[in-house]
Amino acid sequence: MSSGTLTIDLNAIVANWRALDAMTACETAAVVKADGYGLGAAEVAGALAWAGARQFFVALAEEGAALRRALGPGPTISVFSGHMAGDTDLIRAHALVPMLNSVEQMARHLETLPEAAFGVQLDTGMNRLGMEPAEWAAVRDLAPGRTPALILSHLACADAPDHPMNARQLQLFAEITAEAGVPRSLAATGGILLGEPYHFDLTRPGIGVYGGLPFIDAHPVVALDLPVIQIRDVVPGETVGYGNTWSAARPSRIATVAAGYADGLIRAIGRGARVFAGDVPCRVVGRVSMDLITVDVTDLPEPPEALSILGRHQSVDTLAEAAGTIGYEILTSLGRRYSRSYPA
Amino acid sequence: MSSGTLTIDLNAIVANWRALDAMTACETAAVVKADGYGLGAAEVAGALAWAGARQFFVALAEEGAALRRALGPGPTISVFSGHMAGDTDLIRAHALVPMLNSVEQMARHLETLPEAAFGVQLDTGMNRLGMEPAEWAAVRDLAPGRTPALILSHLACADAPDHPMNARQLQLFAEITAEAGVPRSLAATGGILLGEPYHFDLTRPGIGVYGGLPFIDAHPVVALDLPVIQIRDVVPGETVGYGNTWSAARPSRIATVAAGYADGLIRAIGRGARVFAGDVPCRVVGRVSMDLITVDVTDLPEPPEALSILGRHQSVDTLAEAAGTIGYEILTSLGRRYSRSYPA
Incomplete structure (x- = not known):
């Protein structure tokens, strides 16, 4: 998958x-x-x-x-x-x-x-x-x-x-x-x-049904887990992604993750969004590509096989904030390439 | 339609x-x-x-x-x-x-x-x-x-x-x-x-095939025409859209257009993008909604039935610039609700 x-x-x-x-x-x-x-x-x-x-x-x-x-x-x-x-x-x-x-x-x-x-x-x-x-x-x-x-x-x-x-x-x-x-x-x-x-x-409720603000007591509705394609180590000064916009300040481990702006991870999230390995937050680094994001996983004890971008630790509204938009746009941008699951 | x-x-x-x-x-x-x-x-x-x-x-x-x-x-x-x-x-x-x-x-x-x-x-x-x-x-x-x-x-x-x-x-x-x-x-x-x-x-060309930069001599590939739902006149001081972020500085005519960020008109374009009635540019005003945008059509001689947001007058790269992103993201965000036509 x-x-x-x-x-x-x-x-x-x-x-x-x-x-x-x-x-x-x-x-x-x-x-x-x-x-x-x-x-x-x-x-x-x-x-x-x-x-x-x-x-x-x-x-x-x-x-x-x-x-x-x-x-x-x-x-x-x-x-x-x-x-x-x-x-x-x-x-x-x-x-x-x-x-x-x-x-x-x-x-x-x-x-x-x-x-x-x-x-x-x-x-x-x-x-x-x-x-x-x-x-x-x-x-x-x-x-x-x-x-x-x-x-x-x-x-x-x-x-x-x-x-x-x-x-x-x-x-x-x-x-x-x-x-x-x-x-x-x-x-x-x-x-x-x-x-x-x-x-x-x-x-006529809409966003509250889907778990978004302003209904602060909403149950979270979506979880989005992304597979890691590969992991590499970079030395200080090495750059990651298009335009060389991020460079490593320390010896770093970078995970390349299979989802990008074509999947609704809008480019603006590149400015500092987080994804999670279990309970541990990790920063998106470099530009968001069409099909890929790159994540700093240096502080994880083990190389992750997948990372969570929406779920228990991060709501659509939190991710939206990192992108300067609203949870509604995160939801309606969710892409067609994901495997969609509706557990009973 | x-x-x-x-x-x-x-x-x-x-x-x-x-x-x-x-x-x-x-x-x-x-x-x-x-x-x-x-x-x-x-x-x-x-x-x-x-x-x-x-x-x-x-x-x-x-x-x-x-x-x-x-x-x-x-x-x-x-x-x-x-x-x-x-x-x-x-x-x-x-x-x-x-x-x-x-x-x-x-x-x-x-x-x-x-x-x-x-x-x-x-x-x-x-x-x-x-x-x-x-x-x-x-x-x-x-x-x-x-x-x-x-x-x-x-x-x-x-x-x-x-x-x-x-x-x-x-x-x-x-x-x-x-x-x-x-x-x-x-x-x-x-x-x-x-x-x-x-x-x-x-x-392995991608974006150039689809008419985008950096291939400046590309033939334009996409045209996107949006139907007008209704037109209204507003007086100076009246506001338009969510959050009352835009208010009329003159007697204005506003067209409500059937497409929004759920269709790939990403919210960031609300900061000043243009659409076209024939050859005449008109400004998007107010916030982009999920299914709707509002456009200042005051200067048109006739109320428009449709407005063009991509085509002869505006490329994916120009629209992207208004939204602070790149043409690639405009393309991959184009929504599933449009009627898609591939003329021979």
């Missing part, structure tokens, strides 16, 4: 979803866009459906179609990007629920699929997806008798509980939906943690 | 390979590791085999097995990571040629597959993969009558033609292989451009 092993703990995913569900009195959906945050939408959604989740969210109609094939006809599958040009056949064939983001999308949906369910996404200040309050006021009576299955909005700063943006979005959302008389949703993981006023009728 | 369209020009790939081949008097292989630098190993290698390439390089035995299924029995498929524990069955079943990197790998290969071809990778200073000269001297006579099919090494600084490392590695490689009497290879794309002394018997 020359590729790494990515172990995905579906029991931890279920436990995280249940813990987030237990924080609210309302229904809890699950967000499985971007192939389940890189961990396998079919596997993740299958486990959560078994655990009781009844609603799933994806980003694109194409993702919804694939998820419908995996889950069967029962669960509700909603699409954040709404009803885009070209989506009609997928929405109909797979009974997807588009979250309509604009007057244009609403007109398209009501015209092409007049009987099909839909939701409405409102923009409450993030200025990314969703109808402006004025648009919503203008179109809500376009289709008398056709009420949305859900009205949702999304918080821009939920990871920062003290940010005044949270209360502003909450107030606006509550105001413009007060009379809607349909289920409402505002909170993803961060919003759940902000407390009861943010919960409404449905929450 | 709610996902982006990634168009991969196999004719440009063939033209690039032929141009690199024409720069040398020796044979030219092609490197198709990491799924053909993210563009599809089967498609790329198929086109290059048709164009005359006879040798292909991959990183892992698993990649070699998949490539063998795509190419059939004819071409030589070599594996940079050599013969790792667990690789024996794949190497035998798919007639792969491991580039042995250590005494341990050599012993494993000669013991488990005594009749199977192999190459030897030598380290000439990069300290990443390959036997040290002393190891090679010690083991080269381990198997009398079993000569390597190829001896190769890899340059650490070939992208910097004036770096003294290049001449040092060349000299060492020439010295330790002078008496070997087997085909030798030192140059990837950068090495080809360094000139004839670096060419030996076989070159």
Whole structure:
């Protein structure tokens, strides 16, 4: 086996979803866009459906179609990007629920699929997806008798509980939906943690289910173990890797490890990330290559056969910090060459 | 169609390979590791085999097995990571040629597959993969009558033609292989451009075939067009995206575009990358989300239906520069949600 092993703990995913569900009195959906945050939408959604989740969210109609094939006809599958040009056949064939983001999308949906369910996404200040309050006021009576299955909005700063943006979005959302008389949703993981006023009728956790911040009590979900190809000794002054950017300050032992930026170990981690041999941390040295990293294993008593980059000692958020990014990007970058394992 | 369209020009790939081949008097292989630098190993290698390439390089035995299924029995498929524990069955079943990197790998290969071809990778200073000269001297006579099919090494600084490392590695490689009497290879794309002394018997271009630097005369290979989900007007002071990091300085029009870091638009590009509406550049504003970017389209005469992020106006290297990385990482990060097109 020359590729790494990515172990995905579906029991931890279920436990995280249940813990987030237990924080609210309302229904809890699950967000499985971007192939389940890189961990396998079919596997993740299958486990959560078994655990009781009844609603799933994806980003694109194409993702919804694939998820419908995996889950069967029962669960509700909603699409954040709404009803885009070209989506009609997928929405109909797979009974997807588009979250309509604009007057244009609403007109398209009501015209092409007049009987099909839909939701409405409102923009409450993030200025990314969703109808402006004025648009919503203008179109809500376009289709008398056709009420949305859900009205949702999304918080821009939920990871920062003290940010005044949270209360502003909450107030606006509550105001413009007060009379809607349909289920409402505002909170993803961060919003759940902000407390009861943010919960409404449905929450939509994503990152917390996958073990990431801001859900600090999450069970870790992923472990990534990388095989060592070879080990060499270098003398002080010898350089390692592209561009000779690292040179040995002492007699050093370097392990060459079979994973690189093509596997999601993004180049920026070369600036000092750690991997682990058992409990012992070792530094990545030199540049991250496409298929390889090099690690200083001088202080280990034995040459390692494999090194852990995600797991008990290092979360996706810790690795992300070394790379100047967020755990979400570490997850969605996890590569296709790993051997993926979902232990029961 | 709610996902982006990634168009991969196999004719440009063939033209690039032929141009690199024409720069040398020796044979030219092609490197198709990491799924053909993210563009599809089967498609790329198929086109290059048709164009005359006879040798292909991959990183892992698993990649070699998949490539063998795509190419059939004819071409030589070599594996940079050599013969790792667990690789024996794949190497035998798919007639792969491991580039042995250590005494341990050599012993494993000669013991488990005594009749199977192999190459030897030598380290000439990069300290990443390959036997040290002393190891090679010690083991080269381990198997009398079993000569390597190829001896190769890899340059650490070939992208910097004036770096003294290049001449040092060349000299060492020439010295330790002078008496070997087997085909030798030192140059990837950068090495080809360094000139004839670096060419030996076989070159192994990778990035240049895919249209990237340092091959400045490469034909562009990829175009990436992203659909616009919706467009909104914001007033001065309004913020866009997560964390409210961007705020409008003038009345602005913002397009929300269906691709994000889960599609390989790495978060770091948010610091100022451009996308194009026809010939007109527009700035990415706000943070890159998992599935979305937001773009300032205020200066366009018409609201765009799609925006180009890679193509005629912007190469992988230009986009990489905006993200503080290299074109290689942009290529290998290209996501799985795009609709991929290989026009004839």
